[in-house]
Every structure is written in C-alpha cells, then in structure tokens.
Amino acid sequence: MGVVIPLENKNRHAASIKQLVDLTKPGMERVNQLILSKAGSDVEMIPEVANHLISSGGKRLRPMLTLASATMFGYEGSHHVKLATSVEFMHTATLLHDDVVDESDLRRGKSTARMIWGNQASVLVGDFLLGQAFRIMVEVGSMDALDVLSTAASVIAEGEVFQLSVAKNMETTEDDYLSVIRAKTAALFSAAAEVGPIVAGTGKAERDALRSYGANLGLAFQLVDDVLDYGGSAAALGKNVGDDFREGKITLPVVLSYRRGSEKDRAFWRSAIEEGKNDDDALEMAHKLLLATNALNDTIARAEHYGAIARDALAPLPETAEKDALLDVIDFCISRVH
Template sequence: MGVVISLKEGTDRQASVKPLVELTKGDMERVNQLILSRAGSDVQMIPEVANHLISSGGKRLRPMLTLASATMCGYEGEGHIRLATSVEFMHTATLLHDDVVDESDMRRGKSTARMIWGNQASVLVGDFLLGQAFKMMVEVGSMDALDVLSTAASVIAEGEVLQLSIAKNMETTEDDYLAVIRAKTAALFSAACEVGPIVAGKGKAERNALKSYGTNLGLAFQLIDDVLDYGGSAKDLGKNVGDDFREGKITLPVVLAFRRGTAQEREFWREAIEEGRNDDAALEKAMALITKHDCLPDTIARAEHYGSIARDALAPLPDSPEKDAMLEVIAFCLHRAN
C-alpha cells in the first residue's frame, strides 16, 4: 500500500538537480577520480566494499554542494576538490555504519555491503574512508575547514547514538526526532556548504548564509525521506518501502500518528514499534493510521518550512548560476514526495 502525496499547487514540478550537475560537471569528474584513487588499498577487500557503495548510483549531492559553494564564492584553487571528496567519503562511511546499526538489507536498490561482506567489514571500511577523508582535509591546509568537517563527524556520531537511545520508544517527541536528524543528516549538509566559503576566504556573512542553507536543506531532505518510507516506492527510496517501520525507527509520521491517535491506536504503535509486531498486515495498518491523521502532508509542510528558511538564507548572496542551481535543489528535495 502506498499513498501518493502532492505538494501544494503553484510550485515548480520540474525541479531538478540537473543545473547543479552541469555546473559542477568538470570538478565532479576530478572528485570521482580522487574518490577511486583514495578508496584504493593493497588490502583487496577495502576497495571492493568501498566501490560497491561508491559506484551504486547516489546523486553525490553533498560534494556537488561543496563545489558549487566554493565556486559561487569566487574560489579558483584546488582545495575544494579534496574537500568535496572528503564530504563524500564521510557520507559513504556513515551509510556503511548505518546499514550495520539498522540491520538493513538494501541500499540504493542493491544488497548492502554488510549482506555481502559482513558487518565487520562494513564498519572497518567505513573507518578507512573516514581516515582518508581526514587525511585529505589536512592536505587542504585550512584549519577552519578541518574544524567544520571534524565537528560534523562528531555530531553525526552523536546523532547515531541519540537515535539508538530513542529507538523503539513511542514516547519520543517531535523535538527529540528533530534533534536526531539535525545531527545525523543536516550536520553534513551544513558542513558541505560551509567549507566552500571557508576555502574561498570569505567572511562570516557568507559562511553563515551557506551553513544555514545546508542545515535547513538537510532537515527538509530527511523529512521528505520519512514521507517516502510510507508513501513512496522502492525506486524512489533505493530501499524497501516500510523499512523504517520494520526496523522500529521512530520518524516524524510515526510520532504524529501516535500523538494524534486514540488510546487503541497508540497501543497498536507500541506493539508494532516497541514489541516488533511489524509484519505486512501491521505495515498496512500503520499506513492507514498515518493517512487518517494527515501525517504525511503535515510532515511535508514541515519540510517546506525548512526549505523556505534555506531559500531565505541564500537571499543576501549575489546572484549567480550556482545560487540559482542551489535554490532549485531545495525544490527538487521537496518535490521527491510528489
């Protein structure tokens, strides 16, 4: 069962990441070459595991944002290539670790690395990629960029632990959940955008603008992911619809459905999430309750709120093709739920 959610009328339904892809195409070719080079190792399993995920078709949105942020700030050096690659390695390491923690079987339409090579290999290769990421940050020679990205790595880990601590707990509040995704997802988007003006030598105004843009884009992006888990398709998600439910994950649609439900409905959620009674029939009922209480449209509305903050964050910056492309990325992220 799926629920197709339309965004409000009057929005641009053709929003795309293509302008960003085209603007960063040349630099992304260099990033991809560096990714392949730095994922290499004499230990055969390391490139095998790393390339399984690296080559699996992700959009590489975060490194493209690093490149675009640097270019829109007038940067003409080489450091943004290493920083963008560092960002992608941090993201890939997080995915490898996430799949182990979440016991996920599928990622971007393929078996997860842990299903092929095991949990230990996935964790250790993730650690290798983090090490390579930090090595490249040091090579750039910017202490501020190193500070921003290393802080993000720490915050992401905190977010993972926080999510683990509230897992399968139906008393989780919306504020609790937002704290998790602010750390797990928004922190890397934020850092990816902030290091652009840093390496370009810009001041606080540009750094704060792009940091805010990244943070709020990341929040919007994750909230739409939450919607797609209950109202999307496996093609949209790169994983099975309902995986969050089966894994006992507390996401915003579940928080809202639980808070708005009757006593009987809340008991269903406790049994499904806390006690693991989450078969296909339970997923069907969960989707029905989420629909009944308008949880998907309201989650989209919250995502649109953060999208508006991201748009406003870029408003003071000079017009440029990169700025236009980054604005369109906001619309693209939101319209994935359409």
C-alpha cells in the same frame, strides 16, 4: 502499496538538480577520480567494499554542494575538489555504519555491504574511509575547513548514539526526533555547504548563510525521506518502501500519528514499533493511521518550512548561476514526495 499525497505548489513537477549537476560536472569528474584513487588499498577487501557503495548510483548531492558553494564566490583552485571528496567519504562511511546499526539488507536497490562481507568489514571499511577523509582535509591545509568537517563527524556520531537511546521508544518527542536528524543528516549537509565559502576566502556572513542553507536543506531532505518510506517509490527513496517501519524506526510521521491517535491507535504503534509486529498487514494499518491523523502532510509541511528557511538563508547573496542551482535543490528535495 502507495499513498498519494496532494501538494499544492507551483512548478514542483519540474524541480530538478540538473543545473547543479551541469555546473559542477568538471569538478565532480575530478572528485570521482580522487575517490577512486583514495579508496584504493593493498588490503583487497577495502576497495571492494568501498566501491560497492561508492558505485551504487547515489546522486552525490553533498559533494556537489561543496563545489557549488565555492565556485559561487569565484573560487578557481583545487581545494574544493579535495573537500568535496572528504565529504563524500564521510557520507559513505556513515552509510556503511548505519546499515550495520539498522541491520539493513538493501541500500539503493542492492544488497548492503554488510550482507556481502559482514558487519565487521563494513564497520572497519567505514573507519578507513573516515581516516582517508581526514587525510585529504589535512592536505588542504585549512584549519577552518578541518574544524567544520571534524565537528560534523563528531556530531554525526553523537546523533547515532542518541538515536540508539530513543530507538523503538514511542514516547520519543518531536523535539527528540529533530535533534537526531539535525545531527545525523543536517550536520553533514551544513558542513558540505560551509566549507565552500571557507576555501573561497569569503567573510563570516557568507559562511553563515551557506551553513544555515545546508542545515535546513538537510532537515527538509530527511523529513521528505520519512514520508517516502510510507508512500514513495524505492527509486526516490534509495531503499525499499516500508523499511523504516519494518526496522521499527521512529520517524516524524510516526511520532505525530502516535500522539494524535486514540489509545487503540497508540497500542497499535507500540505493538508495531516496540514489539516488532510489523508485517504487511501492519504496514497497511500504519498507512491508514498516518492518513487519518494527517501525519504525512504535516511532515511535508515541516519540510516545506525548513526549505523556506534554507531559501531565505541564501537571499542576501549575489545572484549567480550557482545560487540558482542551490535554490533548485530545495524544490527538488521536497518534490520527491510526488
């Protein structure tokens, strides 16, 4: 079952991250080698669990942001490769932890690590990867980069706890939800983009621009994911369509539909999200209510808004191939709703 969501916009059908992939290919080859090296351990289960997720086909967008945001300012050293690896380890660790918290069975079309090795192994291997991420940051020797990434790690954890506090609560406001995704998703996008200009030795203006770009790109990315859960494909989403609904997750389309609906509609959402009555019939009803209240299109509009802020953040920077590639990423992230 899918929802067709009309979008007006220019060349969205051609949106792609190919330019970013091409520009960062040499650096990403080095990142991938470092990932394999640093994910190794004499404890056999650690590389097994880590490689299960690391090799599962993610786009590795966040480390590519780090590489591009360094080379766009002429950086030619190796520190950006190490920081990109740290970023990917942080991301992988949060996925391992998320799947345990959310009790998820699938990730990128494969059984989650927790389904194969159990919750305890998933949490502990996630902790190992976080430790390795910080060891690599220390090798770089930049206190500013360490500050940005360690702050992001703390903010992400805060977001996880805050999400628990609002979980399955239909009185969650849009502001509450945006606070969650600013912490859980946008913080790492923002840090990944900001550490590039840090190692390139730029000034405050360039750092601020990339930090804002990353944060707003992250918000747009997550809001599009929220829409895809109710009307996308598993390939675009990286998990099963409808998983958020079945797990009783509060996302922005749900928040909007609940607040705009009738009392009968709100009773349905409380039953589905708070009481777990979320079978296929309930999912079909959820689709109908989301469409009737325009919640999906308005969530896309919010994503477009944050995408525009990300675009404007880069506007004052010099024209480079990397800047063009980073702008393409905005369109790519939003185009996934097709």
